[in-house]
Amino acid sequence: MVYPETFEGFAVHSKETWASPKRTEFKPRPFEETDVDIKVKACGVCGSDVHTVTGGWGSCPYPLVVGHEIVGEVVNVGSQVNGLKIGDRVGVGAQAFACLNCKQCKNDNEIYCKHQLDTYGSTYPGGFVGQGGYASHVRVHEYFVFPIPDALETTLVAPMLCAGATAFSPLYRHGAGPGKKVGIIGIGGIGHFGILFAKALGADTWAISRSDAKKADCLKLGADGFIQTNEKDWNVPHELSFDLIVNCANSNQNFDLDQYLSLLDVNGKFINVGLPEGDGFAFHPFKMLGNGALFGFSHIASRKEILAMLNIAAEKNLKPWIETIPVGEAGCGEALRRCHENDVRYRFTLTDYEKQFN
Ligand SMILES: [Zn+2]
Ligand SMILES: [Zn+2]
Structure with missing residues (x-):
């Protein structure tokens, strides 16, 4: 009898074996x-999962079950839980405590609380390490x-809980809407949500x-315009025209920030959500004088923003582009590996949890 004494998941056991997760039984933290205990039904595969298990963002506590785009069914609630009941379909994102x-x-x-804990890999008071959604169950405050609104399909909504939320928060906070020109850099898991949500917000x-490799996809996703940056002086025709740019790129290689900042109108904002490994950004202060540009960052999304995002997604019938892979040792390994190689359009959701966990 696995649940409720123990949970089972597909854990990475070392940096060297990051692409070969193994079925592993573990003890959850005390209830x-x-x-709320959730029986997992689907989980998105985030770039963070890969950066974490490969050691790209630094050391992590192995063995570790990753996954923080979790959708499932409530199977137990504590006596002080008010808004949820057994049987509800619910989601969990990248944060599990504050x-x-x-x-x-x-x-x-x-999301900016000093005491915030990530869904997986964070150590709770008492020493328990949070484990993610490549697992039979999760236990979350x-x-x-x-x-989850009824209109949203489980496999499509899972990746909204981190990738979608990460794109949505800066758009929502910084006024993406009618009359505003918004740019999304880096068309991957997060960026494709950026296009969907910027458009949905008007x-x-x-x-x-x-390059123009993803141009057709971007237009299909709803983009009104497309800029390709591998040509000399690509920025010049678009200077001083954007109100907000959200940078979702996963790499800083050959990234000339000054050119991107030149796109902004006066006091326009350049907000970063991608966290590339390695060295950070370099830019020249003089370049920001030309338009009084503002440069900032954004971390996932608050509860309030996630609830707003889910409502908008349901209302506008948003359809993220998702590939599904059955959960399991092979499936989790394949998803991590292909995510590492950017071989996905534009997000994986792990499915078929019933076949692995009874
Ligand atoms: Zn706090
Ligand atoms: Zn994530």
Whole structure:
């Protein structure tokens, strides 16, 4: 009897074997009265999963079950859980804990709480390490568990919980909407959501990519315009025209930030959500004087933003582009490997959990 004493998942056991997760039984942290237990039905595969298990972002606690785009069914709720009941279809994203008491938490900025914990790989007080959604079950504080609107399919909504949310938050916070021109750099898992959500919010939406390889896809996703950056002076015709640019690129290689910043209108914002491995950005302060550009970052999305995103996705019938892979040792390995090679359009969802876990 695995649940409730133990859970089972597909864990990576070392940096060297990151592409070969093994079926592993583990003990969840002790159940608290604010917790919800979820039987997992689907889980998206995030770039963070790969950066983590390969050691690209630094060391991580092995063995580790990754996955933070989780959709499942509530199978147990603590006595202090108010908004959820057994049988509800719910989602969990990249964050699983915050103090809910500090200034940031009280202002719907729990993503920036000093005590925030990631869904997997973070150590809770008491020493338990959070484990993710390549697993039979997850145990999460109810604040970080979101009801899923009926209109959204399980396999399509899973990747919204991190990739979608990460694209949505800066668009929503920084005013993407009618009358605004918005650029999305880096058309991958997060970027393709950037196009979908910028368009859904009513903005004049432009995709910005190195080559024209993804141009047709971007237009199909709803982009109003497309800029390719592998030509000399590509930026010149578009200077001083964008209100907001969200940078979802996964790599800094040959990335001339000054050219991108020149696209912004006065006080336009350049917001980064991708976290490339290796060295950070280089730019010249003089270049930002030309338009008074603002440069910033954005971390996942708050509960309030995720609920708003799910409503908009349901209302507008948004359809992310998803490939599915059955969960299992082979499936998780394949998903991690192909995600590492950028061989996906544009996101994987692991499915068929019932066949692995009874
Ligand atoms: Zn807090
Ligand atoms: Zn993620």
